[in-house]
Amino acid sequence: MKVMAQVAMVMNLDKCIGCHTCSVTCKQAWTNRAGVEYVWFNNVETRPGQGYPRRYEDQDKWRGGWERNRRGRISLKTGGRARRLLSIFASPVQPELSDYYEPWTYDYENLTRAPLGDDFPVARPKSLITGEDMAITWSANWDDNLGGGPSAAMLDPIVEKVRRESEDKIRFDLERTFMFYLPRICEHCLNPSCMASCPSGAIYKREEDGIVLVDQDRCRGWRQCITGCPYKKIYFNHKSGKAEKCTFCYPRVEVGIPTVCAETCVGRLRYIGVFLYDADRVTEAASVENDQDLYEAQLDLMLDPHDPDVIAAARNEGIPQDWIDGAQRSPVYALAKKYKVALPLHPEYRTMPMVWYVPPLSPIVDLLAEQGHDAEDAGTLFGAIEALRIPVEYLAELFTAGDTEVVTDVLRKLAAMRSYMRGINLGKDPDDSIPASVGMTEESMYEMYRLMAIAKYDERYVIPTAHTEQAHDLEEMGCSLDFDEGPGMYESGPVGEASGRPVPMAVETFHALKQRQESDTIAAPDPQRSGQVNLLNWDGLGAPDGLFPGKGDEG
Amino acid sequence: MNVVLWGVYPYLVLVVFFGGLIWRYRYDQFGWTTRSSQLYESKLLRIASPLFHFGILVVVVGHFIGLVIPESWTDAIGVSEHMYHVMALSLGAVAGIATLAGVALLIYRRRKTGPVFMATTKNDKLMYVVLVAAIVAGLATTVVSVFDPNVTNYRETVSPWFRSLWVLQPDVDAMAAASTSFHVHVVVGLALFAIWPFTRLVHAFTAPLHYLFRPYIVYRSRDDVPGTRAARPGWDPVGTRDRDR
Numbered sequence: 180m181k182v183m184a185q186v187a188m189v190m191n192l193d194k195c196i197g198c199h200t201c202s203v204t205c206k207q208a209w210t211n212r213a214g215v216e217y218v219w220f221n222n223v224e225t226r227p228g229q230g231y232p233r234r235y236e237d238q239d240k241w242r243g244g245w246e247r248n249r250r251g252r253i254s255l256k257t258g259g260r261a262r263r264l265l266s267i268f269a270s271p272v273q274p275e276l277s278d279y280y281e282p283w284t285y286d287y288e289n290l291t292r293a294p295l296g297d298d299f300p301v302a303r304p305k306s307l308i309t310g311e312d313m314a315i316t317w318s319a320n321w322d323d324n325l326g327g328g329p330s331a332a333m334l335d336p337i338v339e340k341v342r343r344e345s346e347d348k349i350r351f352d353l354e355r356t357f358m359f360y361l362p363r364i365c366e367h368c369l370n371p372s373c374m375a376s377c378p379s380g381a382i383y384k385r386e387e388d389g390i391v392l393v394d395q396d397r398c399r400g401w402r403q404c405i406t407g408c409p410y411k412k413i414y415f416n417h418k419s420g421k422a423e424k425c426t427f428c429y430p431r432v433e434v435g436i437p438t439v440c441a442e443t444c445v446g447r448l449r450y451i452g453v454f455l456y457d458a459d460r461v462t463e464a465a466s467v468e469n470d471q472d473l474y475e476a477q478l479d480l481m482l483d484p485h486d487p488d489v490i491a492a493a494r495n496e497g498i499p500q501d502w503i504d505g506a507q508r509s510p511v512y513a514l515a516k517k518y519k520v521a522l523p524l525h526p527e528y529r530t531m532p533m534v535w536y537v538p539p540l541s542p543i544v545d546l547l548a549e550q551g552h553d554a555e556d557a558g559t560l561f562g563a564i565e566a567l568r569i570p571v572e573y574l575a576e577l578f579t580a581g582d583t584e585v586v587t588d589v590l591r592k593l594a595a596m597r598s599y600m601r602g603i604n605l606g607k608d609p610d611d612s613i614p615a616s617v618g619m620t621e622e623s624m625y626e627m628y629r630l631m632a633i634a635k636y637d638e639r640y641v642i643p644t645a646h647t648e649q650a651h652d653l654e655e656m657g658c659s660l661d662f663d664e665g666p667g668m669y670e671s672g673p674v675g676e677a678s679g680r681p682v683p684m685a686v687e688t689f690h691a692l693k694q695r696q697e698s699d700t701i702a703a704p705d706p707q708r709s710g711q712v713n714l715l716n717w718d719g720l721g722a723p724d725g726l727f728p729g730k731g732d733e734g
Numbered sequence: 735m736n737v738v739l740w741g742v743y744p745y746l747v748l749v750v751f752f753g754g755l756i757w758r759y760r761y762d763q764f765g766w767t768t769r770s771s772q773l774y775e776s777k778l779l780r781i782a783s784p785l786f787h788f789g790i791l792v793v794v795v796g797h798f799i800g801l802v803i804p805e806s807w808t809d810a811i812g813v814s815e816h817m818y819h820v821m822a823l824s825l826g827a828v829a830g831i832a833t834l835a836g837v838a839l840l841i842y843r844r845r846k847t848g849p850v851f852m853a854t855t856k857n858d859k860l861m862y863v864v865l866v867a868a869i870v871a872g873l874a875t876t877v878v879s880v881f882d883p884n885v886t887n888y889r890e891t892v893s894p895w896f897r898s899l900w901v902l903q904p905d906v907d908a909m910a911a912a913s914t915s916f917h918v919h920v921v922v923g924l925a926l927f928a929i930w931p932f933t934r935l936v937h938a939f940t941a942p943l944h945y946l947f948r949p950y951i952v953y954r955s956r957d958d959v960p961g962t963r964a965a966r967p968g969w970d971p972v973g974t975r976d977r978d979r
């Protein structure tokens with residue numbers, strides 16, 4: 180047993196209102212640069228829908244992830260090493276810009292510069308790639324809220340699959356059936372196929388916290404990782420010629436504050452915590468024969484942080500005590516393994532993804548309410564979960580490789596929690612038969628309710644900090660985005676005005692955080708850089724100066 | 735003139751080539767990339783790029799055999815002069831034409847696809863000119879040697895000169911005796927090597943052959959590399975920041 184720590188996330192989809200705040204703040208922090216205009220490390224998809232890039236889940240086409248071969252071993256879907264090297268000159272199935280979308284801006288200047296005339300001046304859309312006028316035909320969330328209607332949503336690969344497999348030919352009336360939002364970031368997989376396909380070995384998993392990063396100095400732009408990642412969460416910076424990906428906001432996480440997407444999430448639905456897992460058994464777990472066993476296999480890898488053997492083994496591996504404590508209080512462990520309500524996204528890709536999802540019950544509740552039922556009555560809800568096959572099958576395709584039983588169990592737990600707590604809130608006697616019907620005790624049901632519904636800040640985020648004894652004075656290794664035009668870029672050249680080494684981001688973040696905690700004002704901006712706000716240091720409270728242009732400044 | 739061209743110029747190129755590579759490797763890891771434009775356009779690229787790259791790989795092997803292996807060796811294993819040339823010419827012509835067609839298609843694509851053209855730097859354009867000139871001059875030597883009976887045998891002129899360069903005793907006379915077509919090809923070819931380290935061609939030197947042997951999953955500790963570059967000999971941190979650089 181080799182115990183390793185992994186920082187992971189759980190998203191409670193019931194609470195996502197599809198506001199895209201997470202995407203926007205993430206973009207402001209990380210991909211607000213030339214070369215990555217089309218890139219969203221965090222994106223929010225409406226499901227059913229095609230996602231971003233379009234139909235990325237269609238692995239027959241995109242060939243991402245792993246596949247189990249006849250000998251029972253896993254290999255990349257695009258083939259063995261030699262075959263991959265031979266196809267290096269033209270990466271076989273890399274999405275083109277049109278599969279994402281062509282980024283654009285508007286010619287706002289025209290609004291103020293246009294000469295006086297009879298017509299209203301317009302701000303024409305201009306392509307950020309060519310600079311020419313363009314017609315906008317797609318974006319990262321074009322089919323938001325089922326926009327585009329059934330014709331667009333029908334292209335959802337999961338819808339296609341569910342339709343193909345449903346024996347009774349129910350008319351798939353999408354608008355009536357259900358809809359929910361799926362926010363996605365890089366999964367920081369335990370068995371990442373992006374890493375396995377990188378010819379240069381530039382992508383690595385950090386030993387301390389499992390965050391997957393691209394070493395910008397070692398990446399040579401072979402772009403095999405883009406094909407390799409089944410979630411299409413590695414992007415090609417077309418200006419620098421390097422691959423870039425979600426960093427799990429490691430400069431923030433290292434000092435114990437949550438990622439930008441989690442911090443700014445309006446629904447407060449994201450949980451961040453630590454898993455202890457057995458690194459020795461990852462390949463074995465990823466190679467189980469049946470796709471539907473992958474969820475269980477992945478769950479098995481997650482070790483019980485209260486088990487004395489695990490604790491001893493973790494100490495042996497040099498995992499610090501506060502990380503072990505963190506793992507014991509970890510909200511992600513509680514949701515994924517203790518209550519078993521969080522599921523991995525597409526376990527069948529065999530990458531062992533580490534962003535987990537609590538599947539949404541609300542589409543079913545909404546449907547019931549629409550039909551005039553008491554949508555929070557345990558009996559009605561349980562019945563509905565069994566009866567509403569399409570949503571359950573759809574969710575199962577997303578989270579359990581099609582195993583509807585697991586999804587049903589989770590939904591039943593969520594339903595039980597709702598009706599049990601409603602009873603209490605209405606002043607009735609707690610009905611212990613409800614938790615019992617889903618195999619839970621009243622206490623654990625209440626704890627789960629606290630974690631999921633009350634969701635206090637310090638219960639949602641249990642993030643042990645990075646250790647100085649582990650890192651050279653918090654200097655960072657291959658900081659993956661700390662380069663020219665990167666977001667970590669504040670330094671000037673070695674002989675410029677401020678010679679010397681750039682301040683590592685973690686140090687900068689640490690000082691900013693300390694200053695904020697001690698000062699009277701909210702997020703006092705650095706006077707030397709007034710007018711700039713480093714979103715990596717912003718905790719979402721208040722509006723620091725410089726976040727928005729001043730009211731008096733307009734001219 | 736002969737001494738300058740065949741005795742001095744090659745050494746200048748050598749110095750620039752290796753010096754440039756070392757310099758770039760140390761100071762420009764971030765710029766060391768293929769700068770792929772596949773994101774903008776991939777249909778043409780999927781045909782043209784493999785055509786060009788596999789062609790050029792065969793050409794490289796051909797050059798190696800032609801330049802490095804002395805004629806006496808192939809004679810010794812019973813490969814006649816005639817056999818050798820028929821082989822070399824036919825294979826060389828096929829590979830050369832594939833390369834030329836590939837690069838032509840790549841340049842056409844570069845010119846005709848708006849975003850790709852916009853992403854083309856001056857550096858790229860210069861590189862393309864020299865690269866195409868080298869390929870065309872190379873193919874021309876092949877064509878000339880087929881149709882012109884007076885052409886010298888390069889294995890008795892160019893190759894001995896090439897080998898003599900590496901023992902620092904350039905055989906200028908041998909090279910001077912070669913036909914003009916070879917002279918042109920060698921001059922342009924050397925120019926290509928001189929600009930090599932400073933163009934996107936560098937990606938050839940990080941051809942990821944170690945991919946065949948490395949483990950699939952790479953773990954790296956946060957503390958094994960301070961800063962963004964691997965510690966280099968003589969560059970170990972001492973402890974105080976200001977002494978680091």
Ligand code: SF4
Binds near residue numbers: 371373407409413
């Ligand atoms: S989700 Fe992230 S870690 Fe997993 S394969 Fe894709 S890029 Fe790699």
Ligand code: SF4
Binds near residue numbers: 195198444445
């Ligand atoms: S900020 Fe939160 S609620 Fe809004 S879209 Fe993102 S995940 Fe959903």
